[in-house]
Amino acid sequence: xxxxxxxxxxxxxxxxxxxxxxxxxxxxxxxxxxxxxxxxxxxxxxxxxxxxxxxxxxxxxxxxxxxxxxxxxxxxxxxxxxxxxxxxxxxxxxxxxxxxxxxxxxxxxxxxxx
Amino acid sequence: xxxxxxxxxxxxxxxxxxxxxxxxxxxxxxxxxxxxxxxxxxxxxxxxxxxxxxxxxxxxxxxxxxxxxxxxxxxxxxxxxxxxxxxxxxxxxxxxxxxxxxxxxxxxxxxxxxxxxx
Numbered sequence: 001x002x003x004x005x006x007x008x009x010x011x012x013x014x015x016x017x018x019x020x021x022x023x024x025x026x027x028x029x030x031x032x033x034x035x036x037x038x039x040x041x042x043x044x045x046x047x048x049x050x051x052x053x054x055x056x057x058x059x060x061x062x063x064x065x066x067x068x069x070x071x072x073x074x075x076x077x078x079x080x081x082x083x084x085x086x087x088x089x090x091x092x093x094x095x096x097x098x099x100x101x102x103x104x105x106x107x108x109x110x111x112x113x114x
Numbered sequence: 115x116x117x118x119x120x121x122x123x124x125x126x127x128x129x130x131x132x133x134x135x136x137x138x139x140x141x142x143x144x145x146x147x148x149x150x151x152x153x154x155x156x157x158x159x160x161x162x163x164x165x166x167x168x169x170x171x172x173x174x175x176x177x178x179x180x181x182x183x184x185x186x187x188x189x190x191x192x193x194x195x196x197x198x199x200x201x202x203x204x205x206x207x208x209x210x211x212x213x214x215x216x217x218x219x220x221x222x223x224x225x226x227x228x229x230x231x232x
Contacts, residue, residue, distance in 0.1 A: 031218055042120075042224035043204060048216065056216045091158070098208070098218025102148075105158040 002026070004106035006092050012112045013082055021077040021109045025094030032075050033095075033103060034067060038088045046090075049075065050098045082113045116141040118205050120223035128231050129197055135190040135226045137205030145207040147188040148220070149179055153201045161203070164188065175199065200230045 005024040013019050025032050034046040045059035049069040060066070064082075069075040079086055089110050093103040121136040139145060149161040162173025169181040179190045188205060205223040209216045 033220060035222070043222040045219070045221060048219045050218055056219055058216070093158075093220075095218075102160045102163065103220055105150075107157050 004092055004094055004104050006090075006106035006109050008109060009107060010110045010112075012114060015084060015113055016081055018078065018080045019082055019111065021079075021090050021092075021111070023075045023077070023092030023094075023106060025073070025075070025092070026096075026104055028072075029094035029096050029104075030072055031095045031098035031103070032069055033093045034075070034077050035091045035093070036088045037091055037108070043091065046077070048098075079111075082111075084113045087111055087113045116143075116145060116207050116209055116221050118207055118221055118223035120203075120205055120226050122226050123224065124227045124229070126229045126231060127195055130194045132193050133191065133195050133199075133228065135203050135205075135228065137188045137190065137223060139186050139188065139205070139207045141186075141207060141209070143209070143211045145210055147179075147181060148206040148208070149173065149177070149188075149190050150204045150206060150222075151201050152204065152225075158204065161190070195228070195230045197230050197232060199228060202227050 007022045030051045032049040035043040047067045048056040064080045067077045089108040091108045093105045095101050095103040117140045119138045127133050147164040150158045151161050152158045161177050162171050164171050164181045172178045177192050202225045204225050206220050209219045
């Protein structure tokens with residue numbers, strides 16, 4: 001597809017379960033970002049991948065959160081032992097050249113922990 | 115480290131009135147600046163960006179923003195708003211500190227909800 005694709009679009013999970021969120025960036029985009037948007041709040045930075053450089057993980061809220069990216073393609077955000085406060089929309093974005101060019105956002109994954 | 119502050123969480127305005135959404139940033143290095151818009155139930159899209167050159171930048175839908183380095187601000191303006199401009203607006207900066215893992219990282223403000231009333 002032409003845009004950033006995220007799956008699933010919606011996910012309901014029980015507290016304590018692990019979840020895996022997927023992001024397919026635009027082909028050729030070297031930078032990939034994950035953000036979290038809680039209801040009524042702004043975009044909270046989680047993690048940033050730029051090419052083959054070490055990722056900036058400074059936004060991950062706890063060690064239950066982790067993310068991987070295979071080369072310059074798919075990224076997976078994993079949340080282990082989910083908690084109710086993890087409920088949010090998780091947004092992925094990619095850009096051709098980090099910081100200089102427009103970041104294109106996916107539609108997000110709405111995670112609900114019950 | 116960098117940060118972005120959007121001074122107004124909500125801005126109500128009547129149709130055809132002018133509007134200004136305020137954004138201030140803090141950074142120890144040069145930055146690039148962006149405004150994104152999120153319409154109800156849609157994803158984020160770019161309104162405009164400042165990389166270099168003229169400090170007044172024009173974007174889509176009649177919006178413009180002015181970069182003021184001395185005041186570390188990047189306020190968004192529109193001379194006459196429409197009902198369709200109702201959305202949430204996000205200011206963002208990208209980190210240009212060379213050599214760090216955060217180079218190119220985008221940091222967003224908390225957002226400003228613009229509501230245009232008829």
